[in-house]
Structure formats: C-alpha cells, structure tokens
Amino acid sequence: MGRIALLNRLMSQKTTTRNLFQFGKVKGDTGKYEQIVSTGQVSPERFVPEEIEKPAYYFKNMPPGNTLGSPEIKTQDQIDAMRLSGRLAARILRECGKLATVGITTDQIDAFAHERILESKAYPSPLRYAGFPKSICTSINNIACHGIPDDRQLADGDIINIDVTVFLNGYHGDCSKTFRVGDVDERGGFLVEATKSCLDQCISLCGPGVEFNEIGKFIDRYCDEHDLASIAAFIGHGIGSYFHGPPEILHYYNEIPGKMQPGMTFTIEPILSLGGAEIAVLQDGWTAISLDGARSAQFEHTILITETGTEILTRDQ
C-alpha cells in the first residue's frame, strides 16, 4: 500500500531544486557518494545540419508517443533498418562510456555524442523530443533517469547512466548503461552489477508467445531477492519509426495481458534503487530524482523477438 504516493509532485511540477533540501537524509542507501541536490547550467541547443534526416518532432513540438495499442510487427526491411540503428546506438554508448571519467562534465559527453551521431549521418533522438533540450540523457547517483546534461563535473565514486537513442534511416535504436566513475563504493558496485544482471535475465526469458508481464513478475522477484526496489513509473516501450509506442513493458508485478510475437521490437529498461521506488520530477520537467536520495542504476536494450527467441539489437558488436 502507499506505493503510488507522492505522484502529486509529478502532477503539480512545483518541485524546485531548493525543495530537495527537505528530502534530507538518505535512508535506503548507506553508501558513500555525492548526492545530487540541484541541477546545473544547460548549454544552448546544438545545431543539426540540413542533410540529417530528422524525426517529425524536430519541426513541431509534440507530446510523447502513445504506448497503448497493438504492437507493430516489423517487416524484414524494417528489422534490417532497426539492426543498423541499434548497432549505432550501442557503438555511441560504448564510446560515451569511455569518456565517463572524473572531471568531465555531462555537457561534454553530450557534445561528443551529438557530434559522433551526426558524423554517422544519424539524428540524436532525445533532442527536441517532447521538448528535451539535449542529445543524450545523463543520470548520476540519485537521479533515476532523464537527467539533462549540464556543467556538473563527474566526481570520483559517481555512478552515471548514459542513455543513447539514435534515429537512422527513419528508425530509432535505444540503449543505456550505468558506468562507474573512479572508485565506486561497495553498495554502488553491487547496485550496478545487480541491475545489469536483472536486464540480462529479463531478456533471456523473452521469446515468441511469452507474456509481457513475465518481465514485471521476474523483476518483482529479483528485487525481493536482492533487497532492491524497481522504480515503477518508468516503462519499457515499443520502438521503430517512432521513439515510443506499444507495447508497454512494466517493470513491476502486473497481470496485464499481451504476448510477445516474432517481429516485435521493444526496450526493457529497469531502474533499480537501493532505497525506495518513489521519484519526483524537477522543475525542468524531466530530471527524475529519488525522494529518499538513494542511488539507482539502469540498463537498457532494444530487443527483437524472433521465431526462436530474441535478438539484442543494441548489443556490443
């Protein structure tokens, strides 16, 4: 009971970064790390050349995609295109991960990712999606997800999730990893490993005919066993020529009907926390911060359901 509490802050969006001081002491996370209490300076929007194919939302502000309805079954051509987008996203993510060291700012990582994506003749999907101002999401420590790159320098002991989505030849590929910066404490290390393992195991239980809710049921058991919480508000999603579409992948126990079929592509992206599952969205309208100050980690892949199982489109290749 009471798990849904405090979505009022999401509703009213009146939470300012100053209010965070009342969130105070860390309860669930007893580790040693720098708790994020305010957001930094966001640099001006980066330029995208004329010749890069851009999604419709670049030209007109639109609300986020609708994730309800029947999932798309992709044709062979679409699957081939998704493979290329996925591969590029994975490569950019790997390169960004190498950059995540003490002293670099998330804005610098964003600048790098932006340039590399353009060089590959692709578009950084997050830019201008429902008004998001940057080309990747960078979420450090107690920021659950959708962190906006800014002028904060990475500190020794930080854990940072970098979420890369690219739009190439009309199709999106979406993946993320949580990287360790410098010397991360034991609890942080445990969290990162456990979250990665959670995603890997979720993917291995997928396949044609499998119920989507098996993912949520697994994550529920996994969190019980590892004394972690799954941040329920954020879901995986179908992906294709659209950034977010059906099906909805719920990362908590549910009995919503629906089965995976060959040709479906969707993401699984659990966010696991050392503390509670509740978050609030800051005044920038994006940054999701944990209410109890505990750290969370996230890993994400875009997967394809095949006739015999799954193919991880965003695997390291």
Next chain:
Amino acid sequence: MARVLVGVKRVIDYAVKVRVKPDKTGVVTQGVKHSMNPFDEIAVEEAVKLKEKKLAEEVIAVSVGPAQSQEVIRTALAMGADRGVHVEIPAAEYELLQPIHVSKILAKLALDEKADLVILGKQAIDDDANQTAQMTAAVLDWPQGTFCNKIEKTDAGLTITREIDGGLETIKTKTPAVLSADLRLNTPRYATLPNIMKAKKKPLKKVTAKDLGVDTSPRIEVISVEDPPVRQAGATVADVDALVAKLKEGGHI
C-alpha cells in the same frame, strides 16, 4: 453499471511518524508527506478494474478537502479514472469536517452524476472513522456492501464477499449501491509515466459544498489533541509466586 463514483481522501502518508502540535490543537501537517488513503487506492483500483472488464463505462474520482486534495485526484486519474471532481472546503472548515458532511456531499454527487456505484475506502487512516460509506448509503437509501473482499457482477446486481469477524460473508445486492473497499480486495497498480502524462489532460471540475446544497458548518469542537500516555516500563519477576504477590500488591487480584 455505467458510472462509478470513487471517493479519494488526502491523508498523512502511512509511513510518516505523526506528531502532535505543541499547542495541542491537532497534529502537524505542514511540510509533512501526504498521499492517497491506502484503502481509497484499493477503491480506485477496483473501479478501474470494473471499467477494464467492461462492467463500467466511466470512473469519476472525487475528493472533499482543501486545494491540495487535487493531488490525490490526479493520482486517481493516473491510475485510470476518467475525470475528477474536487469539492473544495476551506482549510479551517476542513479541520472540523466529519463523515456526516462528506456523506451528504457524496450522496448529492452520486445523484447529480447519476452514479450506479459508489466505492469508498473502508476507512481513512487519519480518523479511522469507518462511517462515510455507511452514512452515504443511508442518505441515498441505497444498499451497502462494506469491507469488500470481492465484488462480482451478476444479472441481478452484485454478489459481494465481505470480511467480518470470524471469516467471510457473501451477500447479494441490487444496484445502485455503496461499497467500501477492504485490504484484500485487490492490489493497486502503480501509475506509469505515460498514464501520469495522460492524466494531466483529464478534466477536473471544482465545486463547493454550497453548490451541492450541503451545510459544512462544524458540529463538533476539538478540545485538545494529545499523545497517548507514555507506556510504563514493565517489571520482570523471578517466579510465579513473586508474580502472584505483585498482582495482589497492586490490587489486581
């Protein structure tokens, strides 16, 4: 069963340690985390489930309280309610608002909105009154199913399983009816980001008790609010004889 009216109350979150104000006029609510009453979450979940089973067409979430009550209406909308009604009560009057007032408000709304079913949480965790559902049914002269553990729709109306001392009781009732949700009725869903975003666009109507013709003037006066007495430490005794002696000494036997 076309329309379901669900009552949701904004209360101090169940996990918060409640503190009495130094002036003994009430408990500290300023700056304290508030949430939807847990039994109301279960009520909302049941209403949304009825809609998903196509047994209801529309779920209306209503909250009676000051401006901040809108927060819990939004949560109900994010869980799947279709629209909200906020009956705004000024903060000072809200301190002394009682189930008798709320039940008259809900009854009027149920008639105005042509509800077929009113589902409330069995009690609020701040006053533990366990009266509003019963009183609302009485005002409407509708049947009531309280402490619901299971709700099933039949051709004739509803078959309800209720939690009672000693077990479960099954009753049949016609609709319209007023029900109150108990703990084991269901497990409320989380609100996901897409639903939260959708909820922002759902209509939320604001009315006053006066608009509904209900008099909310206080019928009680709070004399004082105090902590329960501090428990005395217990004493251990060496053996049964010593225990009996101590009990005799204390005049207990």
